[in-house]
Amino acid sequence: MSLFEHILIIVLLITISAFFSMSEIALAAARKLRLRQLVAEGEARASKVLELQQHPGNFFTIVQIGLNAVAILGGILGEAAFTPYIADLLRDTYNGVWLENISFGLSVLLVTTLFILFADLMPKRLAMLAPEQVALVVVRPILTLLVVLKPLVFLFNSVANLVFRLFNVPIHRKDQITPEDIISMMDEGAEAGVLQQQEHKLLENVFDMDQRTVTSAMTPRESLVYFILGEAEDSIRKKLLDSPHARFLVCDTSLDRVVGYIESRELLVQVLNGLPISITHPGMLHTPLIIPDTLSLYEVLEHFKSSGVDFAVILNEYAMVVGMITLKDVMSIVMGELVHSEEEQIVKRDDDSWLVEGLTPLDDVMRALEIDAFPDQQNYETIAGFMMYMLRKIPKRTDSVNYCGYKFEVVDIDSYKIDQLLVTKIKAEDKA
Incomplete structure (x- = not known):
């Protein structure tokens, strides 16, 4: 074959190797969340990529078969193609016994450099820039090769799986998304400008709720305003004027003996009807939601949801009231700096x-x-x-x-x- 034919074959081998290199990186690096979005948008190829990622051994086997076969052919043809021409170029300056060896070494170096640059390094870097788009392009040719070379794929995969089992190595990847993964994605989104600072802060506060206990957002014991059974009407009026809350706890002799709570609007109805204020009137007292002080804010929200109320009394292990929390308190933690507190x-x-x-x-x-x-x-x-x-x-x-x-x-x-x-x-x- 002429030099031109050899060069043409080398270029063809480099192109094939570049295809396998891009396929390997793209199919492995394509993000599942983005692929699922593409599936929802009607992109059928994205579902095929997801299927390949569920069995990565198959496409890795195809890629390695292609890369190694091309590398061997490239080495053989490259040595045969370039060694004589390099020897002719060197003969004018050196014609010793090492001429053939030097020509062969330079030929191998030239072919290796071409394959590293154009068949491996540059294709992989391009695939990393847009792995999902590249994966969509290469998935069908890879699936075709999987059908054509199915016996070889089965043989190599079986041997690899056997070796993994001998050393107790898992053969399937576990794709479990943790809160830390999501927070990292949010940080990257904020740095890239995809998420605004306020949006990032809001999402961060939501995930932080699972780590924060109810006591970090409650109104503490010393700030609670409550009524005592048999409390004088003047004292009740003063508390209503000084602390216009929506609800008040009602206790028997002390704060730690909670018997219920009363809605301030019900007291307002008594005032508007010209009746004396009474917290013991039938139907006035309601049973409060009692929760322990060890709950997280997420668990508090679940209690609010299941009970249908939006506030709770917090007790410690000694059955002492340590504070009270409302839905507004929890949401202020979520909203953070997006809202202004008094x-x-x-x-x-x-x-x-x-x-x-x-x-x-x-x-x-x-x-x-x-x-x-x-x-x-x-x-x-x-x-x-x-x-x-x-x-x-x-x-x-x-x-x-x-x-x-x-x-x-x-x-x-x-x-x-x-x-x-x-x-x-x-x-x-x-x-x-």
Whole structure:
């Protein structure tokens, strides 16, 4: 054969090898979520790609058969095609005993370089740019080859599966999408500009609900307004004026003995009808939803859904009331910074300091200050709890703790309760 014929055959082999290289990367890297979207849009080839991905051994076998066969042929034909011509070129400068060996080595180097660049590296990089589109193009030729070379595919797959079983290696891929995978996809979408910052934050808050306990969003015990059975009408009126809530707990002698709750609108009906205010009137008291303080916010939503109410009383293991939570409280966690609350728990004074309420949940502090974790944080839930845990005492005003590059200083105390903290960044000169 002439040099032109040899070159033509080499180009053909490189093209075939490039096809197999692109097929290997595209079929393996094509995203299942995107392929399912294409199937829903009526793209029949996408369903064939999904079927191939369920049995990756088949198309990998075809690809390897093609790549190895082409590589062997390319090596044989390349050596025969280029060695004599390279020897003729070198003979003018060197005509020693090593001429044939040098010509053969340069021929192998030339063919190998061509295959690496044009049959392997560049096709794979192109396939990685748009794996789904490339997979749609190559899937039908690959399926045809699977039918034509079915005996070889069966033989090689059987041997490979036998070896895997001997070493107890799974032969099927498990495609389990975890919350971490979805969060990573959301981060990538936000960086690429597909998701707006607010959308990303909203989705992140939704997934964060499973990790947050009910106590991180509740109204704490000391902030609850409730009625006592037999409470005077003047006292009830004052509480209604000072704290115009939609519902009030009704207790027997103390907060820990909850007997029900009352709707403030029902009290308003009594006032409008000129009747004396009474919380013990028949039909006024309703049975409250009682939940433990160990539930996550997701579980709280499930309780709201199943019970048909939108608030619950929270008890600890000693059957003491620790707080109350409403559907609005849960949704404020989901919406986060997308809605404005009447009073923020974390107020940024400047670039290096924040005022933080003592009852602020740790998760909110970690997010605002970009702190990954607090020490032994399973032992407390609020920033006030962190201070008590670190100080090992009931804090006083000006007590402080340095942690993770921040100084947490108590600035306000209310009846032994940390009301407010000042958090400042520790500068380099301060550390020195």
